[in-house]
Amino acid sequence: MLIGNFKERYADDEALFRTPASRAGLWVLLAAALAFPFLAGDYLLYLANLVGIFTIAALGLNILTGYTGQISLGHAGFAGVGAYATAIAATRLGLPFWAAVPAGGLAACLAGAVVGMPSLRIKGLYLAIATLAAQVIFEWVFNNWTSVTGGIRGLNVEPASLFGFAFDTDRRTYFLVLGAATLLAFGAANLFRTRIGRAFIAVRDRDISAELMGIDLFRTKILSFMISSTYAGLAGGLWVYFAKVVTPESFPLSLSIQFLAMIIVGGLGSIKGTLFGAVFVTLVPEGLRAVVQSATTFAPDAMSWLAPMKDILFGAMIVGFLVFEPHGLAELWNRVRRFFWLWPFPK
Amino acid sequence: MDHFLQIAASGVVTGGIYALIAIGFVVVYKATGVINFATGELMMLGAFFGWTAMTVLGLPFAAALVVAALGAAGVGALVERVVLRPMLGQRPISIIMVTIGLSAVFKGIAQIAWGGEYRSFPPIFPRKPVELGPIILPSRQAWPFLIALAAIVALAAFFRFTRTGTAMRATADDQATAFGMGIDIRRVFSLSWVLAAVTAALAGVVVGIIGGISPQLGAVGLRIFPVVILGGLDSVGGALVGGILIGVLENLAGGYLDPLFPGAGIKEVAPFFALVLILMVRPWGLFGTREIERL
Numbered sequence: 279m280l281i282g283n284f285k286e287r288y289a290d291d292e293a294l295f296r297t298p299a300s301r302a303g304l305w306v307l308l309a310a311a312l313a314f315p316f317l318a319g320d321y322l323l324y325l326a327n328l329v330g331i332f333t334i335a336a337l338g339l340n341i342l343t344g345y346t347g348q349i350s351l352g353h354a355g356f357a358g359v360g361a362y363a364t365a366i367a368a369t370r371l372g373l374p375f376w377a378a379v380p381a382g383g384l385a386a387c388l389a390g391a392v393v394g395m396p397s398l399r400i401k402g403l404y405l406a407i408a409t410l411a412a413q414v415i416f417e418w419v420f421n422n423w424t425s426v427t428g429g430i431r432g433l434n435v436e437p438a439s440l441f442g443f444a445f446d447t448d449r450r451t452y453f454l455v456l457g458a459a460t461l462l463a464f465g466a467a468n469l470f471r472t473r474i475g476r477a478f479i480a481v482r483d484r485d486i487s488a489e490l491m492g493i494d495l496f497r498t499k500i501l502s503f504m505i506s507s508t509y510a511g512l513a514g515g516l517w518v519y520f521a522k523v524v525t526p527e528s529f530p531l532s533l534s535i536q537f538l539a540m541i542i543v544g545g546l547g548s549i550k551g552t553l554f555g556a557v558f559v560t561l562v563p564e565g566l567r568a569v570v571q572s573a574t575t576f577a578p579d580a581m582s583w584l585a586p587m588k589d590i591l592f593g594a595m596i597v598g599f600l601v602f603e604p605h606g607l608a609e610l611w612n613r614v615r616r617f618f619w620l621w622p623f624p625k
Numbered sequence: 626m627d628h629f630l631q632i633a634a635s636g637v638v639t640g641g642i643y644a645l646i647a648i649g650f651v652v653v654y655k656a657t658g659v660i661n662f663a664t665g666e667l668m669m670l671g672a673f674f675g676w677t678a679m680t681v682l683g684l685p686f687a688a689a690l691v692v693a694a695l696g697a698a699g700v701g702a703l704v705e706r707v708v709l710r711p712m713l714g715q716r717p718i719s720i721i722m723v724t725i726g727l728s729a730v731f732k733g734i735a736q737i738a739w740g741g742e743y744r745s746f747p748p749i750f751p752r753k754p755v756e757l758g759p760i761i762l763p764s765r766q767a768w769p770f771l772i773a774l775a776a777i778v779a780l781a782a783f784f785r786f787t788r789t790g791t792a793m794r795a796t797a798d799d800q801a802t803a804f805g806m807g808i809d810i811r812r813v814f815s816l817s818w819v820l821a822a823v824t825a826a827l828a829g830v831v832v833g834i835i836g837g838i839s840p841q842l843g844a845v846g847l848r849i850f851p852v853v854i855l856g857g858l859d860s861v862g863g864a865l866v867g868g869i870l871i872g873v874l875e876n877l878a879g880g881y882l883d884p885l886f887p888g889a890g891i892k893e894v895a896p897f898f899a900l901v902l903i904l905m906v907r908p909w910g911l912f913g914t915r916e917i918e919r920l
Binding site: 343586 | 719858897904
């Protein structure tokens with residue numbers, strides 16, 4: 279049973295880690311993440327990079343949707359803006375990656391500010407539809423502004439390098455992605471201990487009440503859009519250095535939906551949940567692939583069923599979580615943790 | 626001028642179909658407050674039901690339409706009862722995501738049941754194009770348009786003249802009062818999903834006749850968002866007007882702008898530019914109710 283965890287100062291109450299155990303848990307997780315590339319094979323590393331990049335984008339979406347209550351169906355579009363800006367900065371302007379990726383973040387930030395503009399007048403379902411339109415328009419621009427985006431052929435980018443160390447394999451890129459994801463996750467967690475972050479939460483809970491308490495609604499919502507799309511843009515920039523190429527079909531509406539699925543499955547308004555969600559939503563289809571692959575021994579054409587089964591599993595996952603576990607994996611985790619805190623007493 | 630009329634006329638045809646889908650969408654929104662992202666996939670299922678009835682069971686076209694409608698009605702009722710009823714009153718994000726999840730499930734099921742390949746309906750209508758003065762419409766556009774129109778008229782009559790239709794209108798108007806007057810709200814919810822599924826299925830068959838069917842047919846469903854936003858999310862009349870307007874806009878943009886920017890696909894994206902514009906200027910649409918918030 280968890281005892282002796284008293285909050286005696288305000289600082290304790292505001293601390294990022296409530297108990298020494300949760301701080302220790304994080305160190306263990308980080309150590310495991312650092313050891314991972316020395317133990318895992320190529321395919322697992324590829325997946326780990328994917329998870330890391332998706333985590334960053336989903337963190338951004340969770341800041342906007344989970345913490346500020348504004349729905350975005352356009353986050354793949356923002357990631358695309360970031361990716362293209364990064365690729366252009368790297369190829370046309372010849373910037374090194376540590377400048378090109380933030381440039382992507384900045385471009386996405388501006389795009390987010392523009393798309394967020396209507397959020398003062400329209401909200402909820404209407405805003406979702408507005409961001410849907412933004413996603414469609416972004417995709418169209420990626421496809422058709424050929425002189426800048428290279429059209430469907432896309433843009434090729436050289437691998438990132440730092441002090442002569444080239445991040446040219448998935449194993450090396452992993453450290454880049456891990457570093458960025460860790461930094462940005464801490465950034466997001468700390469954001470909600472600041473005045474701005476608390477304002478986001480107030481707007482989510484009841485925007486009119488928040489306004490009456492002196493929160494400038496327009497500024498807060500736009501700021502949330504900007505921070506959120508910056509995350510997406512940085513994820514897009516990292517994607518460029520991961521895939522070495524950026525094409526329009528990398529950022530479809532279905533990717534936006536996948537980001538939303540991650541934060542629903544993981545838990546709206548939870549940093550930890552975002553990580554759970556990104557891992558879960560990326561790895562479950564891979565698990566399905568493994569199962570189907572092993573089924574080919576007694577059903578040779580099983581692989582042709584993989585794509586539709588992925589669709590069904592993906593949809594069922596979203597519906598299942600929304601109906602049975604609306605607060606996502608983060609809540610599940612908390613329940614398990616509470617059980618051990620209170621053990622041997624029943625909850 | 627003839628060129629303009631010709632383009633506008635095929636815009637009206639497309640628009641009539643959009644209007645049919647949009648009406649089902651609006652009925653669900655009015656009754657239950659749910660934005661149905663699975664509309665496109667309901668269309669796709671309906672089209673496959675109709676196609677199966679015609680080619681596999683060898684039924685005549687009219688019977689196939691009935692089969693498509695009944696099949697979709699079953700799906701609609703089931704989905705409402707099992708998935709959407711528990712979600713009533715939840716946050717918008719949950720409601721949007723649950724219908725998106727459903728659409729993924731439908732797409733997967735259709736791919737397993739009917740395969741991923743492209744199919745087309747057997748010829749149904751006389752091949753002779755329909756001529757209206759200077760306008761010539763190919764028969765596989767003109768006849769489906771008439772079907773869509775007939776369905777819209779039937780729906781309007783249902784809402785106007787039947788007891789159930791009146792109950793549905795009353796519920797949409799004021800849920801609490803309707804409940805107090807003894808209207809079974811849960812039945813209305815269920816019925817509105819059935820209606821939405823039936824209109825989607827009819828529209829799906831119509832779209833399938835015009836352009837063939839595949840599990841990707843549901844992508845058309847995205848086009849109804851400009852339509853319902855222009856008309857007003859909670860206005861059935863608005864869905865009709867919005868549908869026609871967006872259909873015409875799309876075809877005009879395609880007819881006049883596409884030659885200027887070859888390969889740019891302006892036809893597909895123009896409605897979404899219109900959508901953004903409407904949301905900026907008049908978010909509640911042409912005929913929608915303006916939401917007033919009170920604390």
